[in-house]
């Protein structure tokens with residue numbers, strides 16, 4: 001029984017060969033191999049990019065947290081100063097009132 005012609009996975013040409021042959025010739029096999037290798041390296045490059053983007057996102061999240069923390073400190077300090085100023089004003093008023101009373 002004659003084998004059916006196979007179809008090259010690289011160039012699509014019909015050819016006769018072993019039942020497990022995927023390519024018509026060595027050149028096509030090489031080409032397919034190189035393409036596979038290229039795809040793999042492109043894939044790992046994408047993965048590296050993805051990882052670096054995730055790393056950047058994580059870093060900017062950390063920066064945002066740090067900025068929020070600093071802003072909270074500044075806010076707390078400003079409020080403490082406002083309170084201290086208000087107390088000072090109260091004290092000044094009280095002593096002025098005391099002086100007025102004494103008169």
Ligand SMILES: [Zn+2]
Pocket residue numbers: 008009010011012013023024025028
């Ligand atoms: Zn071929």
